[in-house]
Amino acid sequence: MAFFKDFKAFLMKGDIIALATAVVMGAAFNKIIASVVADVLMPIIGVITGGTDFSQKFFALDGEQYETLEAAKEAEAAIITYGNLLQAVIYFIIVAFFIFLLLRAYEKTKTKKEAPKVAAPKGPSQEELLIDIRDELRRQNNAPQA
Numbered sequence: 001m002a003f004f005k006d007f008k009a010f011l012m013k014g015d016i017i018a019l020a021t022a023v024v025m026g027a028a029f030n031k032i033i034a035s036v037v038a039d040v041l042m043p044i045i046g047v048i049t050g051g052t053d054f055s056q057k058f059f060a061l062d063g064e065q066y067e068t069l070e071a072a073k074e075a076e077a078a079i080i081t082y083g084n085l086l087q088a089v090i091y092f093i094i095v096a097f098f099i100f101l102l103l104r105a106y107e108k109t110k111t112k113k114e115a116p117k118v119a120a121p122k123g124p125s126q127e128e129l130l131i132d133i134r135d136e137l138r139r140q141n142n143a144p145q146a
Helices: 002-011 014-048 069-074 082-109 126-142
Strands: none
Touching (some): 014 082
């Protein structure tokens, strides 16, 4: 019974709940970014590059020239789909940029608590202390001894 009690306590910790929430939000965010890359940015980049559809860019390792990616897959050729790699790189850059913006905004919202600057208490200077020590030693040497 203690096992289940410990497990329940573990699950109800604030850190675990926050982590689970972050995972769910990250999955939803992932779909949004994937759509932005595939449905918005890549077509724009395709238009800029003359109508190129990067998802169809590939290189056949057998040296043959295939008309389409589907034709290469039908021929069971070994292919490198570098267009997909390009989309993944763009996707990564966009995710990194959004996380940067999110963390930057978060840092700006944190209240900065600076300790008030308190001036050091003024005390005797080193010379004044040495003079006091000298005077005290003179008094002790001149005092009558019993």
